[in-house]
Amino acid sequence: MNIVVLVKYVPDATADRQFESDNTVDRVNVDGLLSELDEYAVEQALQIKEKRAEEEIEVTALTVGPQAAEAAVRKALQMGADKAVHVVDDAIAGSDAVATSLVLAKAVEKLGSDSGKKFDLVVGGLASTDAGMSVVPAMLAERLGVPQVTLASVVETQGDQVRIKRDGDTATEVIGGTMPLVLSVTDQSGEARYPSFKGIMAAKKKPLETWSLADLGLEAGQVGLAAAWTAVEETTARPPRTAGEIVKDEDGSGAKALADFLASKKFI
Amino acid sequence: MAEVLVLIDHVDGAVKKPTFELLTIAKRLGEPSAVFIGAPDQAAGAAEAVAKYGAEKVYVVDDAQIKGYPVAPKAEALQQLAAKAGPAAILLPSGAETKEVAGRLAIKLESGLITDAVDVQAGADGGPVATQSVFAGNFTVTSKVTHGTPIITVKPNSAAPEEAAGAGAVEQVAVTISDAAKTAQIVASQPRKASGRPELTEAAIVVSGGRGTGGNFEPIEKLADALGAAVGASRAAVDSGWMPHTFQVGQTGKTVSPQLYVANGISGAIQHRAGMQTSKTIVAVNKDEEAPIFELVDFGVVGDLHTVLPAVIWEDRRMDLLTSLTPLEGGWSGETFLAEAGGERSVVRIFADPRHAPEAAEIQAALLRLVRGLVPVPEVLEVRRADPVAGTPPLLVTEHVAGVRGDLLLPTLDGPSLTRVGEALGRIAGTLAGMPQLVGGTFADRELRVAPYDLDLTDWVASHADGLAWSEDDLLALRDVAAAAQTRLDTVGRVSLVHSDLNPKNVLLDPDTLAVSAVLDWEFSHAGSPFSDLGNLVRFDRRQEYVAGVLRGWVTLRGGADDEALELARCADLVALVELAARKDANPVAARAHDHLLAIARRGDVHALPSD
Numbered sequence: 001m002n003i004v005v006l007v008k009y010v011p012d013a014t015a016d017r018q019f020e021s022d023n024t025v026d027r028v029n030v031d032g033l034l035s036e037l038d039e040y041a042v043e044q045a046l047q048i049k050e051k052r053a054e055e056e057i058e059v060t061a062l063t064v065g066p067q068a069a070e071a072a073v074r075k076a077l078q079m080g081a082d083k084a085v086h087v088v089d090d091a092i093a094g095s096d097a098v099a100t101s102l103v104l105a106k107a108v109e110k111l112g113s114d115s116g117k118k119f120d121l122v123v124g125g126l127a128s129t130d131a132g133m134s135v136v137p138a139m140l141a142e143r144l145g146v147p148q149v150t151l152a153s154v155v156e157t158q159g160d161q162v163r164i165k166r167d168g169d170t171a172t173e174v175i176g177g178t179m180p181l182v183l184s185v186t187d188q189s190g191e192a193r194y195p196s197f198k199g200i201m202a203a204k205k206k207p208l209e210t211w212s213l214a215d216l217g218l219e220a221g222q223v224g225l226a227a228a229w230t231a232v233e234e235t236t237a238r239p240p241r242t243a244g245e246i247v248k249d250e251d252g253s254g255a256k257a258l259a260d261f262l263a264s265k266k267f268i
Numbered sequence: 269m270a271e272v273l274v275l276i277d278h279v280d281g282a283v284k285k286p287t288f289e290l291l292t293i294a295k296r297l298g299e300p301s302a303v304f305i306g307a308p309d310q311a312a313g314a315a316e317a318v319a320k321y322g323a324e325k326v327y328v329v330d331d332a333q334i335k336g337y338p339v340a341p342k343a344e345a346l347q348q349l350a351a352k353a354g355p356a357a358i359l360l361p362s363g364a365e366t367k368e369v370a371g372r373l374a375i376k377l378e379s380g381l382i383t384d385a386v387d388v389q390a391g392a393d394g395g396p397v398a399t400q401s402v403f404a405g406n407f408t409v410t411s412k413v414t415h416g417t418p419i420i421t422v423k424p425n426s427a428a429p430e431e432a433a434g435a436g437a438v439e440q441v442a443v444t445i446s447d448a449a450k451t452a453q454i455v456a457s458q459p460r461k462a463s464g465r466p467e468l469t470e471a472a473i474v475v476s477g478g479r480g481t482g483g484n485f486e487p488i489e490k491l492a493d494a495l496g497a498a499v500g501a502s503r504a505a506v507d508s509g510w511m512p513h514t515f516q517v518g519q520t521g522k523t524v525s526p527q528l529y530v531a532n533g534i535s536g537a538i539q540h541r542a543g544m545q546t547s548k549t550i551v552a553v554n555k556d557e558e559a560p561i562f563e564l565v566d567f568g569v570v571g572d573l574h575t576v577l578p579a580v581i582w583e584d585r586r587m588d589l590l591t592s593l594t595p596l597e598g599g600w601s602g603e604t605f606l607a608e609a610g611g612e613r614s615v616v617r618i619f620a621d622p623r624h625a626p627e628a629a630e631i632q633a634a635l636l637r638l639v640r641g642l643v644p645v646p647e648v649l650e651v652r653r654a655d656p657v658a659g660t661p662p663l664l665v666t667e668h669v670a671g672v673r674g675d676l677l678l679p680t681l682d683g684p685s686l687t688r689v690g691e692a693l694g695r696i697a698g699t700l701a702g703m704p705q706l707v708g709g710t711f712a713d714r715e716l717r718v719a720p721y722d723l724d725l726t727d728w729v730a731s732h733a734d735g736l737a738w739s740e741d742d743l744l745a746l747r748d749v750a751a752a753a754q755t756r757l758d759t760v761g762r763v764s765l766v767h768s769d770l771n772p773k774n775v776l777l778d779p780d781t782l783a784v785s786a787v788l789d790w791e792f793s794h795a796g797s798p799f800s801d802l803g804n805l806v807r808f809d810r811r812q813e814y815v816a817g818v819l820r821g822w823v824t825l826r827g828g829a830d831d832e833a834l835e836l837a838r839c840a841d842l843v844a845l846v847e848l849a850a851r852k853d854a855n856p857v858a859a860r861a862h863d864h865l866l867a868i869a870r871r872g873d874v875h876a877l878p879s880d
Contacts, residue, residue: 037520097381098374134364135383138339138371147340147452151364153513163455167514168364170279171459175338177452187520188513229380229415233397236408241550241564246557249571252622255579258551261567265549267473267495267528268584 001057001179002117004108005045006124006136007038007076009069022094022225037125038072039079039192044155044185045123046080046193052157058082060111064092064103070208077203078195084206085111089213094225101139103223106216108144120160120179134184141182149177153188270356271325272298273349275369276318277361281310283317285470286361288429290422291321293388295432297396298356301325305334305345311438319436321429326438327353333445339365340449343372348443350377355417357396359388362421362469370421379416386426386525386546396420401525405545424470425525460514463499468515471498473528474544476517478502480533480554480573483510487577488532494581500524500544502534518543532573536561553577582622582661606668613668614649620661626654628791629662630714635790636666638716639703639765643696644669644786671785674772678809685782687817690805692784693775694821697801701826703765705795718795725750725757725839728846735850738866746869750846753839753874757797760836768792768844770801772809796843798826802833803841808860810877838874 042061049057061076061084063069073084087107095103112118122144124137141148152164160179165172167188195203213220221227247257262268272294277284287302294300302323304314308330315326327349334341346369350358358373360366362384374381385398386408396418400409413419468474475497477488485499492499501511503518517524519542529547534540536552536559544550545564552561557570569576605616619628633651640647650665674689681689709720729750733743767774769792776786802822806815819830826833845868848861863878870876 097371101375134367135371135374135381138368139375141340142343142372142375145448147448148368149338149452150368167512171457173338173454173458174456175452176455181452186513229374229378229413230382230411231414232409232411234410238401238406238408238545241566243563244550244566244568246562246565246568246570248557249569249576252575252579254553254569254571255576255583258553258567258569258576259580259583261551262495262528262580262584265528267549 001052001055001120002111002115003045003048003057003059003121003123004111004119005038005041005059005061005076005081006104006122006140007042007061007063007072008125009063009065009072037187039075039125040185040187040189041123041125042076042079042081043192044152044183044189045121047190048121048155048157049080060085062104062107062111063087064095064100064107066093070210073208074203075195077206077208078199079193080195080199082206084208085211086208087211087213087216089220089223091213091220091224094228095223096228096230097135097139098229099223099227101136101143103213103216103218104136104140105143106218107211108140110211110216118180121157121162122180122182124182124184137182137184144180144182146181147177148182148184149175150182150184152183152185155183155185155189270298271301271353273327273346273353273355273358274300274302274318274323275346275358275360275366276302276304276306276314277363277366278304278306278310278314281306281313283314284361284467285429286422286424287318288321289424289427290359290361291318291323291434292427292430292432293422294357294359295322295430296388296390297394299324300434301327301353301355303327303329303346303349305329305331305342307331308440315436315438319434320431322432322434323436324434326436327441328438329441329443333443333450337445337450337453339368340372340452341445342369343376344445344449345443346373347376349441350417352441356394357413357418357420360419360421362423367421370419374416374419377416377419379419380413381419381421382411382413383421384523385420385422388420388422388426398422401546405542423523423525424467425472425527465492466496466498468498468500468517468522469524471524472526473497473530474500474517474524474526474547475530475532476500476502476534476544477505477511477532477573478534478540479504479508481505481510482533483508484574485510487574491530491532491577491581494584495528495530497528497530498526502531502540503537504534516543531561531565532577534561535559536564579622582620607665615646615666615668617664617666618661619654619663622661624662626662627713629653629664631711631716632664632790632793634714634716635711635793639700642699642703644784645790646786646788669776669786670778671776672779674775674777677777677779678772678814681782683813686811686813687820688782689777689784690814690817691821691824692782692817693770693772693805694802694818694823695825696784696787696821697767697770697805697818698822698825700767700770700801701764701798701822705763705765708763708795708797710794721794723796723843725754725842725846728843732846732850735852736846736862736865738869742866742869745872746846746865749869749872749874750842753842756836756839757799760798762798763795764798766794766796766798766800768794768796768800768804770804771807797836797840799833799836799840800843803837803839804844806834806837807841807845807864835874842868842874 045059059081061073061081063073064087149164154165156163163176274290277287291300300322302318311328382398387399388396391397397412473495475492500517501515506516518540523543525546528549529544531552550565552565552568553573553576562568603618607616633648636645646666646669652663654662707720709718712719774789845861845865848858849865852859852862867876867878
């Protein structure tokens with residue numbers, strides 16, 4: 001079985017994140033890391049592999065991003081992925097979800113044709129911690145022509161069947177699908193493991209391939225900012241919230257003050 | 269004008285509010301056409317609902333081939349509909365599933381997609397310009413779709429729904445769903461139990477709890493219900509197993525943008541901020557004044573949510589009542605109101621302050637019934653005890669009695685009139701002094717059982733010494749006066765009902781006849797010295813005509829000599845003077861009492877006045 005895990009290198013959410021002058025996310029001058037939410041995807045892929053130890057299962061970490069994004073797939077290798085692919089090309093910068101899903105789809109297809117074994121599962125996190133669109137898995141599934149089962153809090157596989165539990169907007173659902181498919185998992189699916197020392201050492205020897213757009217049969221004009229189907233007109237830093245009034249509660253005075261504040265705003 | 273497709277968000281045909289917001293936005297961009305994917309027999313109701321918000325057409329897609337399969341069939345249906353209608357834009361409510369539908373649709377239609385817009389306006393070319401809030405709400409981004417049909421998912425609360433009559437013409441649309449779209453299916457579905465509260469992402473107000481709740485969400489839920497709000501939780505509360513994940517607000521939970529967000533016991537980590545930072549007004553209650561959440565708030569309370577929130581609910585109830593009632597001048601602590609219904613006037617006393625005993629209203633009602641017929645008091649119309657479940661305070665409704673407050677009338681009276689009023693008041697004090705009690709103490713319940721309290725004046729002085737903050741000489745002098753007074757009072761040897769706040773302010777008079785029409789505010793009534801109320805009546809108003817009248821009224825009923833009664837009255841009044849003087853900064857009356865007491869102590873005379 002072949003599992004591809006999508007990981008993304010994102011600006012550290014706790015750092016001071018910025019936009020570039022062309023309104024793309026500054027992914028160079030800000031500390032980056034493996035999107036925390038993608039760690040859950042790596043974890044689930046590894047768990048499937050461990051639960052089905054009698055089968056031959058290969059877990060490939062796939063990322064698309066600048067040079068520094070290699071750190072994201074390295075982390076996945078340290079956690080236990082078998083190999084990694086990093087698609088890097090200057091032309092990719094500024095790609096939107098549509099273009100990103102195109103690059104991912106081509107890379108997943110190339111992985112299949114290179115090894116002669118098509119993918120069975122593509123696993124992603126629930127949203128990247130920067131753009132948070134949550135649509136890449138759906139777009140990728142559409143491009144690959146497969147179903148997607150997404151936002152899983154519990155994942156079970158048996159043979160070519162996948163079952164997930166999903167806490168939907170109005171109901172808790174059990175969704176089933178047949179491989180190949182695209183799966184996305186939430187942070188409720190299980191704590192991601194820390195790389196062990198052994199894992200970190202082993203990762204140095206694992207294959208990490210770097211692909212360009214040309215390797216995927218894509219042209220620069222098909223991706224990147226210029227090819228995006230959406231255009232950012234303006235980015236504005238939100239004005240810092242002016243510090244509000246803080247009162248200390250003494251003998252019920254806090255409650256009275258809070259009630260007065262809420263009343264002044266017509267909430268009560 | 270080109271059509272703008274709006275996917276209807278509904279539960280079994282009941283259209284949800286975000287749909288109306290989307291229709292309002294759609295009108296800015298073109299002619300709104302609503303898309304109903306659901307059971308055909310529910311379509312008519314939905315169509316009627318969306319027509320009120322400007323939907324000119326309502327496309328009805330039978331969901332027989334669609335329900336039971338997530339995402340893909342809906343995307344196919346919308347693709348076919350878009351091919352037919354050629355819309356200027358497609359708007360969907362932002363939700364976990366609809367965003368994925370939009371994602372697939374974007375690829376199918378080769379169209380740009382913008383998700384989680386918080387605003388959409390028509391741009392210079394008439395096309396939609398969407399505003400998003402990104403990086404945990406630290407940036408706003410405006411963007412537009414440059415390829416294909418703009419597909420935009422819009423977050424709830426992004427527009428105020430505006431009613432606008434639309435034709436609402438229903439058009440059935442047949443769609444073909446491929447087998448490939450049905451390869452993933454919903455095997456089982458457990459609808460979430462209805463909480464009766466608004467949905468988290470749609471609510472105008474969200475009340476959230478975090479680690480600081482300690483797992484007790486009751487104060488959070490009660491405040492939410494009082495405000496008509498949804499309940500949210502931080503990741504810490506969810507990870508602790510206190511709340512289900514569906515309540516989580518934050519990066520890995522729901523993103524909310526309500527009018528008001530109340531964060532309780534939530535520190536405000538980046539992961540939480542990402543989910544609520546765009547709320548219009550943010551309020552926080554947290555014990556830790558260093559909590560980062562306070563950097564975001566419009567108003568913050570450093571305090572324990574377990575005491576602050578219930579008190580806010582009480583305040584809320586009180587304010588609710590305030591809007592329907594007129595506060596009465598001189599009423600106690602802003603808790604007394606004049607109510608008017610059907611021409612009948614009554615007085616409503618709400619014991620809203622949580623420091624009141626739960627039975628406070630009942631005790632006062634019992635006292636009014638006890639003395640009624642002996643002393644003029646308003647009739648009790650309704651008594652309600654506190655209901656901790658409903659969160660309602662004790663309440664007492666009495667008849668409204670006409671009259672002028674004594675403290676306003678007395679200064680206008682001439683000598684003979686003063687004497688008449690004094691005599692009437694003295695008789696009231698005398699009547700109460702004639703109502704024996706077995707032991708001294710406070711009334712504990714509505715049966716007027718007494719919780720005994722044996723008051724000794726010298727001990728009383730000692731226990732108030734801190735509040736008085738007097739020199740040692742003055743304190744010793746006061747102790748001597750108190751000891752002598754206690755000895756005098758001990759000769760009385762009995763206790764009676766005491767109103768305890770019997771002064772002209774709490775008395776209503778008929779300005780024409782000068783008769784007492786009502787004695788009000790029995791809040792502090794207890795069993796105590798028969799001379800307490802007499803002492804209260806003559807405490808500050810020392811005019812000869814008045815004092816003589818008061819004493820005459822008293823002695824007529826209780827017998828004895830005027831000067832003896834006055835002496836005992838002054839001794840008994842020391843209790844109140846000491847208590848008032850010990851909080852001399854609280855109000856002018858207390859300050860005045862303080863000056864009296866100091867004069868009494870320094871001259872060793874219970875009759876002394878500061879001006880002597």
